[in-house]
Amino acid sequence: MSQNKITKLFNIQYPLIQAGMLWCAPWELASAVSNAGGLGIIGSASMHPDVLRTHIQKCKKATQNPFAVNIALLYPEIEKLIEIMIEEGVGIIFSSAGNPKTFTPFLKSHGIKVVHVTSSAKFALKAEDAGADAVVAEGFEAGGHNGREETTTMCLVPLVKNAVKIPVIAAGGIGSGRSMLAAMALGADGVQIGSRFVTSEESSAHSNFKNKVIDSKEGDTILTLKKLTPVRLLKNNFFEMVKAAEENCATVDELKAILGNKRAKRGMFEGNMEEGELEIGQVSAQFKDIKPASEIVKEIMNEFEEARMELTKIKF
Amino acid sequence: MSQNKITKLFNIQYPLIQAGMLWCAPWELASAVSNAGGLGIIGSASMHPDVLRTHIQKCKKATQNPFAVNIALLYPEIEKLIEIMIEEGVGIIFSSAGNPKTFTPFLKSHGIKVVHVTSSAKFALKAEDAGADAVVAEGFEAGGHNGREETTTMCLVPLVKNAVKIPVIAAGGIGSGRSMLAAMALGADGVQIGSRFVTSEESSAHSNFKNKVIDSKEGDTILTLKKLTPVRLLKNNFFEMVKAAEENCATVDELKAILGNKRAKRGMFEGNMEEGELEIGQVSAQFKDIKPASEIVKEIMNEFEEARMELTKIKF
Numbered sequence: 238m239s240q241n242k243i244t245k246l247f248n249i250q251y252p253l254i255q256a257g258m259l260w261c262a263p264w265e266l267a268s269a270v271s272n273a274g275g276l277g278i279i280g281s282a283s284m285h286p287d288v289l290r291t292h293i294q295k296c297k298k299a300t301q302n303p304f305a306v307n308i309a310l311l312y313p314e315i316e317k318l319i320e321i322m323i324e325e326g327v328g329i330i331f332s333s334a335g336n337p338k339t340f341t342p343f344l345k346s347h348g349i350k351v352v353h354v355t356s357s358a359k360f361a362l363k364a365e366d367a368g369a370d371a372v373v374a375e376g377f378e379a380g381g382h383n384g385r386e387e388t389t390t391m392c393l394v395p396l397v398k399n400a401v402k403i404p405v406i407a408a409g410g411i412g413s414g415r416s417m418l419a420a421m422a423l424g425a426d427g428v429q430i431g432s433r434f435v436t437s438e439e440s441s442a443h444s445n446f447k448n449k450v451i452d453s454k455e456g457d458t459i460l461t462l463k464k465l466t467p468v469r470l471l472k473n474n475f476f477e478m479v480k481a482a483e484e485n486c487a488t489v490d491e492l493k494a495i496l497g498n499k500r501a502k503r504g505m506f507e508g509n510m511e512e513g514e515l516e517i518g519q520v521s522a523q524f525k526d527i528k529p530a531s532e533i534v535k536e537i538m539n540e541f542e543e544a545r546m547e548l549t550k551i552k553f
Numbered sequence: 554m555s556q557n558k559i560t561k562l563f564n565i566q567y568p569l570i571q572a573g574m575l576w577c578a579p580w581e582l583a584s585a586v587s588n589a590g591g592l593g594i595i596g597s598a599s600m601h602p603d604v605l606r607t608h609i610q611k612c613k614k615a616t617q618n619p620f621a622v623n624i625a626l627l628y629p630e631i632e633k634l635i636e637i638m639i640e641e642g643v644g645i646i647f648s649s650a651g652n653p654k655t656f657t658p659f660l661k662s663h664g665i666k667v668v669h670v671t672s673s674a675k676f677a678l679k680a681e682d683a684g685a686d687a688v689v690a691e692g693f694e695a696g697g698h699n700g701r702e703e704t705t706t707m708c709l710v711p712l713v714k715n716a717v718k719i720p721v722i723a724a725g726g727i728g729s730g731r732s733m734l735a736a737m738a739l740g741a742d743g744v745q746i747g748s749r750f751v752t753s754e755e756s757s758a759h760s761n762f763k764n765k766v767i768d769s770k771e772g773d774t775i776l777t778l779k780k781l782t783p784v785r786l787l788k789n790n791f792f793e794m795v796k797a798a799e800e801n802c803a804t805v806d807e808l809k810a811i812l813g814n815k816r817a818k819r820g821m822f823e824g825n826m827e828e829g830e831l832e833i834g835q836v837s838a839q840f841k842d843i844k845p846a847s848e849i850v851k852e853i854m855n856e857f858e859e860a861r862m863e864l865t866k867i868k869f
Binding site: 240241244250251252357358359376377378385386387388389390391392393395396399409410411413415416418419420421422423424455456459460484485486518519520522523538544545548549551552553 | 556557560566567568673674675692693694701702703704705706707708709711712715725726727729731732734735736737738739740771772775776800801802834835836838839860861864865867868869
């Protein structure tokens with residue numbers, strides 16, 4: 238038997254990480270996932286610094302197990318967030334949307350484990366060079382902001398695994414035990430799951446959004462706004478406006494005007510299903526229910542083991 | 554041990570099918586794959602009817618094992634092709650790009666096994682209703698013509714598996730033992746591999762194309778021409794022309810004029826790397842060599858077994 242690199246790195250039971258999704262990943266969710274044996278992540282990108290501090294403090298009280306915080310490196314008050322995380326003794330940080338060289342050495346010097354989220358082998362290598370302890374390789378099918386090369390999880394994981402020596406966590410299209418097993422068959426050391434946890438009871442997504450996600454079907458998400466930053470979202474009235482503008486060759490400024498401000502909050506947190514920006518992955522078409530995060534973890538790990546047993550029995 | 558549904562359906566050794574790629578899948582390749590224990594497919598979409606007849610006759614002489622022919626249902630002389638396949642006793646037909654209801658019952662009445670290629674669970678169900686023996690679920694990362702919903706293999710396979718009772722063959726992003734194992738972890742009963750066999754010695758791709766494929770890197774392919782029929786190809790001068798036109802909001806007719814005729818032949822078969830249409834999958838970034846098809850099959854199956862053994866050893 239070989240010790241898994243991710244469970245060892247984070248000192249957790251399962252190599253199953255809950256993504257720090259914008260507007261959906263509060264301390265309630267992170268602590269529930271960590272208590273269930275995975276690694277929970279508080280998503281700081283939608284929090285003011287003082288709100289983040291409260292979430293970290295509550296999370297520490299709610300679980301004895303390791304948990305992490307996700308930071309978007311382009312966040313305007315990033316230095317304030319980092320100061321708070323160091324003060325509060327956060328042990329693991331997942332960083333995304335920016336250059337890993339800017340903060341990784343500083344965080345490492347404070348004894349923090351750093352994982353960087355990338356959508357290409359090229360940037361995974363940059364993260365490794367910057368001192369990251371692991372990378373998340375996130376494919377085209379993932380919800381939210383995404384890479385320009387559109388490499389899918391099936392193609393990305395082997396490329397990243399081949400490029401770096403540090404552990405690789407697969408993300409994008411993963412929300413079941415079977416897909417977790419598939420990612421590990423590709424060479425991933427663990428998985429990061431976002432969309433499935435949006436539909437957990439502890440997620441701070443508005444109930445309208447949770448219900449829309451579990452009602453969504455194949456083909457209901459799309460990677461759009463490629464002239465700005467590509468983002469995968471559920472098709473709704475907001476998307477139709479973007480689509481019409483793009484079909485008329487809208488400029489970057491025109492698209493920015495349509496996007497406006499606080500679209501993501503309006504949709505995912507406030508529950509406006511037509512005018513909000515509803516970030517979610519393609520895998521959401523597979524989900525049919527809202528349940529506690531602990532049950533989601535249990536269900537995934539049970540299916541993982543069943544599917545693994547099945548795989549060993551296939552005979553040629 | 555459980556008998557695999559695909560090896561049983563086709564009476565072959567491995568559930569590994571070589572796709573009938575346009576301009577790249579002659580009798581030499583199909584027979585080599587079938588002789589190696591997979592299922593080889595002659596790609597008829599780039600053949601005149603009399604050329605197809607020759608390929609079938611030569612393939613029958615070159616292998617005692619089952620092989621198949623791929624037909625594009627929108628092919629202008631489709632009825633002539635079908636007549637030839639029945640006359641020559643072809644036992645397995647893979648159909649794509651059209652309505653499975655048109656020919657499936659007729660082919661079945663001649664004792665032919667029929668597999669339909671789809672990019673959605675909805676159409677997989679239609680194929681099953683039409684009487685297909687199996688479906689190929691082909692993801693967004695696949696080379697050549699592709700679905701509009703852009704569902705990746707990781708997300709598509711579980712949806713299709715859940716929708717139909719007939720066996721499911723995964724395609725798109727698969728070119729190694731690990732990705733074959735991943736597809737089967739997702740629930741696929743077998744895999745169809747295209748791009749890797751383009752780089753086989755027996756493929757009829759021009760050597761310029763084979764070399765360009767093995768030199769290609771992450772991000773070098775793109776799904777384009779979405780206003781016509783979406784197609785994944787290698788970026789080159791032809792693609793740059795399409796891109797410039799699309800950025801200027803070109804009409805369907807303008808795009809058709811740029812595409813013109815015989816672009817695919819010019820590129821893949823005649824070796825014009827800048828003006829031709831070079832259809833290939835995202836997975837091509839992983840390939841580094843040209844080798845005999847039998848070695849490709851052996852390499853994939855060896856890696857499959859090694860990776861399967863590794864998966865059983867992961868301990869939590």
